[in-house]
Amino acid sequence: MEQNYSTKEHKLPVIPLRGLAVFPYMVLHFDVGREKSINALEEAMVDEQLIFLTSQKEAEIDVPTPDDFYHIGTICKIKQMLKLPGDTVRVLVEGMSRAKIKEIVDDEKGFSATLEEVVYNEELLKEDKEVEALIRNVFDSFEEYINISNRISPEILLTLSDIDEPSRYVDTIASNMFLKPLQKQEVLEIFDPKERLEKVYKILLEELDILKIEKKISLRVKKQVNRVQKEYYLKEQLKAIHKELGEDEETTDDIEEYKKQLKSIKVKKEIKEKISKEINRLSKMSPSSAESGVIRNYLDTIFALPWNKESKDKVDLKESAKILDEDHYGLDKVKERILEYLAIRTLSNSMKGPIVCLVGPPGVGKTSIAKSIAKSLNRKFVRVSLGGVRDESEIRGHRRTYVGAIPGRIINAMKEAKTKNPVFLFDEIDKMASDFRGDPASAMLETLDPEQNKEFVDHYLEIPFDLSRVLFITTANSLNTIPRPLLDRMEVIQVSGYTEEEKLKISKKYLLPKQIKEHGLEEGFLKISDETIRDIITYYTRESGVRNIERTIGKVCRKAAKRYVENRELKNIRINKNNLEKYLGKKIYSYEPIKENPEVGIVRGLAWTSVGGETLSIEVTPMKGKGQLVLTGQLGDVMKESARTGISYIRSKYEQFNIDENFYKEQDIHIHIPEGAIPKDGPSAGITMATAVISALSNIPVNNLVAMTGEITLRGRVLPVGGIKEKVLAANRAGIKKILLPIDNKKDMEDIPENIKKKIEFVFVKSMDEVLEHALIKDGE
Structure with missing residues (x-):
């Protein structure tokens, strides 16, 4: 019998692919990121633009060895290469022919192999009647496969009718079927086109059996769904009959309660009309429907807002000044600005809430002074941290068309405050970011503009809410990252770092007593001299604020507490310059003194x-x-x-x-x-x-x-x-x-x-x- 195939040898670079199998005559693109694979591509481009592609046995392996991929694959021609961001290369290849690895070389640059390509005589195959019969059977089965699966375009059948080489015919069908990676590899490893036709025909018959069972299950489920819909419709009719008979009392009571709450809030006529429409929609809905839950949540949010609840400001300037001085040492400019605002509120009740931006290094008391302002004004205090917020919806809420929609942080904070004139702190306003989900800084413009925030509209509420009575305070470490339009709406007050004397007084008056109390020590038990506190400030901390000083004093208190627990007879512990290193270790910082001579x-x-x-x-x-x-x-x-x-x-x-x-x-x-x-x-x-x-x-x-x-x-x-x-x-x-x-x-x-x-x-x-x-x-x- 005449041998109907011949062999050729090639020496080509090799790329193992993850989760992909390439058939001859198939055109596809894939991304290459591994260094060895990129080296193999570059080597191929230097030569004849030919490369050997094969599949990995396990897709999870990042650094494969020759044992981790199949030794039968496809010789491909590189059609196009495109460099993507992040050292990734996108490659377009066309499969040429099957080949088997005879000998492989694995070095640092990448894989290369000596390959044996097997070429069958297509003319001899065309004369084989058995091959012709197999082609017809495969075509009929593939046509049925396309009709049942609905996942492959029927246009492929026109392409197949133009192919007269049996080898290309069977590979085109195999590459267009939805097969498991192992099945694809099995087909790829069969060199004889006749055997390959038999294998593909067998797989097609198995797939058709499975698809027919799937179709039967799908029809059965569809019938069940139709029955469920019918039952739902009948139940809805039944509920309507119950309602006519006055049997749905619970829902009626809720709707009456909502109507009563609507009468009690003082808002514009158009807002009342919108809320009233929502209540009427709810009354016509089934209590068990999903939309009913959405409307209830919406109405609950609206009625939880402080539409006309307002706390009464204290107007005693001396008392307010005393509270601010008790809580914070220094910060005179900030205190002065707040007292000015209070003075004007005593003269004019129509004063809009100012937007103050406290800018300064970490640890100088920006956040805590906002709490003291609320205390001195006798107002509620709410804080929203903006660090890392990059979604506009965080500020303005989600539209109710989204599943699980909620109001934004501003409206949520107003619900918590329960009054319409709280002190509202936007912490870390300079740390906001923006990405494809929108720019939260732009969403803040309306909030922080005294001319616009009288009618702030949250996407969830879709009705205006008055924020003009709120005293907004924002904090930032730097003005550089705050967008100019946003900065323009704020009154910037610089909070500079503390001097050494100020740090000493803050440590003695606030930090030391606080840490002694927090560590369970009695007042007067721990005695630290002024000189020792100066040394802590100079040699153990380097900051504009006092956060690290507080931490360091806390460390001293912990060591003192341990000593006291070990020896209960101690009456007090004195810490001075001589024994400070025993508690805090070696000095961390040193300051370069002036040179002795010019x-x-x-x-x-x-x-x-x-x-x-x-x-x-x-x-x-x-x-x-x-x-x-x-x-x-x-x-x-x-x-x-x-x-x-x-x-x-x-x-x-x-x-x-x-x-x-x-x-x-x-x-x-x-x-x-x-x-x-x-x-x-x-x-x-x-x-x-x-x-x-x-x-x-x-x-x-x-x-x-x-x-x-x-x-x-x-x-x-x-x-x-x-x-x-x-x-x-x-x-x-x-x-x-x-x-x-x-x-x-x-x-x-x-x-x-x-x-x-x-x-x-x-x-x-x-x-x-x-x-x-x-x-x-x-x-x-």
Whole structure:
């Protein structure tokens, strides 16, 4: 008998696929993410764009070995490659022919294999009568399979009628059937087209049997559903008859109660009409229907809202001031603004509720002062945290068309408050995000606009609710992430960090007594001196607020409680500078003291951080070179630009500073800011870097008792910067005696405590000439 097939050898890259089987003549796309697979694709693109695709035995395996995938698969031609975000590649391939792995190579780059392709003589197969009969049987069965399953387009039958090669015919049918991965692989592993036709015919017959049983079950279930619907209809008719006879008393009572509640609330006529329509809808519905439950929830929400309940404000300014002072030390601006609001409320009752935004670093008491405001006003307090809220529906609610719809956080909070004029705190308003579910910040615009919030419409209620009597307070750590339109509606009050003296008083007056009580210790048992508290503040915490100080005092209380439990005879425990390390361990922070002597090229700058002020020593060293400017210490783009601006200013004034004209060509200048692991940015170190460079190039030392901050321009002007209070506090901590500040920052001096103004000399400068006059030590000084 004549052999009707021939073999070919190929050496190709291999990709194991997860949950996919590719048949010859089949076109499909898939995504590739594994490094080995991407390497195999790149290798294939270099050669003839041919690749061998096979299926993994277990789809869950991330790093397969040659034993984890089948050794019979399909040689494919890569038609198209597309790089997707996240190092993923989408590939379009066309199956060419079956092949078997004879020898496989597995290295770090990927898999490659020597393959044996088997090619059958299609002309000999066409002459085989048995093959012809099998093709007809398979076609008839496949046609019936399409009609019953309704999952495959009948157009495939037209495609099949145009195919005259038996091998391609059977593969096209197999690739269009809904088979299990194992069945697909079984078909793929049969090289002989005749055997393959027999296998596919057998699978088709089995599938047809299953589909017929499925159809029978489906018809039976449909009949049952129709019967259930009929029963439901009859039951509804029965309920209507009961209602006519007055037998449905419970529902009638609920509807009467809703009507009574509707009369008691004072709202506009159109709102009453809308609520009345909902009550009438409920009265015509079956109590057991799903829609009935939705309407009941809606009506319950509406009647739970404080439409006309309002708490009466306290109008005693002295009492309110006393409450605010008892709960918080300092924060004078915030207290003053609240007392102003109260004073106006005593004169005019039509005053709209202001929207106050307290901005400041963590732990300075922004959230707790909102509670004190509510207490001083004799109002209810509600808090909504906006940290991480990224769905508009969280603010404005879901429409009732959605299953499980609920009102937004604002309406829910008003239900909790039970009055229409609470103190409403939006915490962490700067932490809101937006994504495909909408922008919650935009949804907040209507809430926080005094001109619009009189008629705030929640998507769930779909009727306006008056928020104009609410006193809204928002808190944020930074204004940078708050959208401008939202910020425009708020009155911003900066809550700056506390000075060391303020932290000491807060610790003694509030934190220490609170922690002693919380840890079950008696009053007076734990004695901590003022000096010890100062050491805790200086060496164990570094923050603008007092949250970490409270935690550290709590740690001391825990250790003291343990000692007391171990030895009940102790009358008291004293903690001083000598035994503090026993309770808290080694000092965590240290502050860089002032240099003992003036040095060339080292200047003390002042910086602002989210946890308070810092002093930075800026070091400059010139070296022989080609005029490179080297900047180290994790400097941001703005800081690097400030350094370049300073260099350009020095080049324009080289004669004035007695500096070599060609310094920028013949010398490399290295500017370094220590604590290199901490990122630094901003323009406020401009004059500091320029002074250090001038000192290094002219070999004139810088006064070690001077610190400075300010932005520099190309012409040497000194521009104002922010965070003055925090920077001055840091300078005081480091023992600085003179601070150079931009003249436009003179207005910030009102925030500086009087005791610090007495200790430090403040010099306000307009230009670099004035800076150098105070910073550089001339001969004879």
